[in-house]
Amino acid sequence: MLEIFEYDFMQRAFFAGMIIALLASVSGTFVVLRRYSMISETLAHSALVGVAVGLVAGFNPLWMAVGVALLSAWLIEYLRSYFSLYSDAILAILLSGSLATAVIIVSLGGAFNNSLFSYLFGSILSVSNEDIITILVFGSIAMVLLLTFSKELYFIAYDEEVAQTSGIRVKLLNFLLVSVVAIIIALSIRVVGSLLIGALMVIPTIAALQYRVGFLKTVLLSIAFALLSVACGMILSFYFSLPSGATIVLCVISIFIVSLVINKK
Amino acid sequence: MRFKIPIFDVKNLSFVVRGQNILSSISLEIFNGEYIAIIGPNGGGKTTLIRLLLGLEKQTFGDIKIYGKNIKNFKEWKKIGYVPQRASLVDASFPATVLDIVNMGRISQRKFFSSMSIQDKEAVQDAMLKMDILELQDKMVGTLSGGQRQRVMIARALASKPEVLILDEPNTGVDIVSQKNFYALLSKLNKEENITIIFITHDVGVIADDIGRLFTINQKAIVCNNPKEALSCEEMSVLYGIEAHLLHNHKHEH
Numbered sequence: 001m002l003e004i005f006e007y008d009f010m011q012r013a014f015f016a017g018m019i020i021a022l023l024a025s026v027s028g029t030f031v032v033l034r035r036y037s038m039i040s041e042t043l044a045h046s047a048l049v050g051v052a053v054g055l056v057a058g059f060n061p062l063w064m065a066v067g068v069a070l071l072s073a074w075l076i077e078y079l080r081s082y083f084s085l086y087s088d089a090i091l092a093i094l095l096s097g098s099l100a101t102a103v104i105i106v107s108l109g110g111a112f113n114n115s116l117f118s119y120l121f122g123s124i125l126s127v128s129n130e131d132i133i134t135i136l137v138f139g140s141i142a143m144v145l146l147l148t149f150s151k152e153l154y155f156i157a158y159d160e161e162v163a164q165t166s167g168i169r170v171k172l173l174n175f176l177l178v179s180v181v182a183i184i185i186a187l188s189i190r191v192v193g194s195l196l197i198g199a200l201m202v203i204p205t206i207a208a209l210q211y212r213v214g215f216l217k218t219v220l221l222s223i224a225f226a227l228l229s230v231a232c233g234m235i236l237s238f239y240f241s242l243p244s245g246a247t248i249v250l251c252v253i254s255i256f257i258v259s260l261v262i263n264k265k
Numbered sequence: 266m267r268f269k270i271p272i273f274d275v276k277n278l279s280f281v282v283r284g285q286n287i288l289s290s291i292s293l294e295i296f297n298g299e300y301i302a303i304i305g306p307n308g309g310g311k312t313t314l315i316r317l318l319l320g321l322e323k324q325t326f327g328d329i330k331i332y333g334k335n336i337k338n339f340k341e342w343k344k345i346g347y348v349p350q351r352a353s354l355v356d357a358s359f360p361a362t363v364l365d366i367v368n369m370g371r372i373s374q375r376k377f378f379s380s381m382s383i384q385d386k387e388a389v390q391d392a393m394l395k396m397d398i399l400e401l402q403d404k405m406v407g408t409l410s411g412g413q414r415q416r417v418m419i420a421r422a423l424a425s426k427p428e429v430l431i432l433d434e435p436n437t438g439v440d441i442v443s444q445k446n447f448y449a450l451l452s453k454l455n456k457e458e459n460i461t462i463i464f465i466t467h468d469v470g471v472i473a474d475d476i477g478r479l480f481t482i483n484q485k486a487i488v489c490n491n492p493k494e495a496l497s498c499e500e501m502s503v504l505y506g507i508e509a510h511l512l513h514n515h516k517h518e519h
Binding site: 033151152154155158159161163164165166167168208209212213214215217218 | 320321340341342343345347349358359360361364365366368369370372373375403405408421425
């Protein structure tokens, strides 16, 4: 057995990391195809407000992150339909506004310390048993919803209007997708960090798209790349005492570059 | 006399955007088995009319009934296949095989948690056979020619076994040979499968022998029963513009 698995905290971190890699890559396929990449970045910053409230008020930061990310997702969907011409500007405002709010809350509460740092960049040391249960419960709900509506979400990503004219409830499913993405992002910030989770969601799919294969194979490749990056990232993080999120993101970027080069025509 | 309910029954339809009339007081009926071409100048409201018929836009005034039901209460959208203008201009990087795309035609009919049924698979195979794309089913749609993509998009629409096929300038980005094959195919679907065809086009001269009626849309609608008079009809539209005439098609009893 590898030395790395002799430690309880590494077993927990690895387990949590694998679940998050699975969730992030499957949801990331829809996020990328739906052109929602910026939404995932914005939700990651919004989740940080929940973490800040949790840290200052003494609640479970992960639960608070899920709650705030969900509220933020619904606000984004509403504002995007209301200000459709300026939807990217809406995301930019919410992104920086959320980060500013989180920093102010934490500063006022005197909790601007390592624990916030771990939520920004991810930390394998900090995954608790309670976190594992939270990730399992919410992650299962998110995955069931994604798998149930995967064909409809794929159709909407391909052509929203044609999907609508064929009787698919596009608005409801868009709402569902951002809600599921919000949950997954909030769950991921423990391991990957809120500043870096967007990358784990988007880059495995972008790498998989380079192979120009059908939808199912793209999803499977994306999952494989995410699992590989999280595993390599955690091992490197353990042996070189690096922040886990940053290491994972550099691993997934390396996979993307390799995919780009070997598929270049 | 037999009473026949039109598939689309449009009365006094108007669409206004920021105070500008896009469509004004349009009334028309479309019946089962018809083959209708829609022509008109750019910006005249052709695509808007189609979008209103499909429920993608909400009319400012007037009524739209589909199969006798107010459009708000109409649920059987699987009866209406739609091929949009940009259909043949697919994003080349989208991860979809031809089969992935045609399968989409059955998605709205399946129950949650259920995979494709035998009927679904048969409908998809049948649609691909009709469009002569069976041998392309494992190819990535981004690698196909404009004409091939066009057939894939129509196969997707046909997979839902529609009674009506609505196409918005389907020949955008398609070569001339493919266009001719395409018109022959539409005619076949109309005559042999009794699918009602409604499509926006610029090539009236080519299809004048096939189509039953011609709608000229330029804010208002002029309905021509004899498409061979298309030119004079179009001239009428340009010259008299907003004057609308609804000529009843005597083929239909209503």
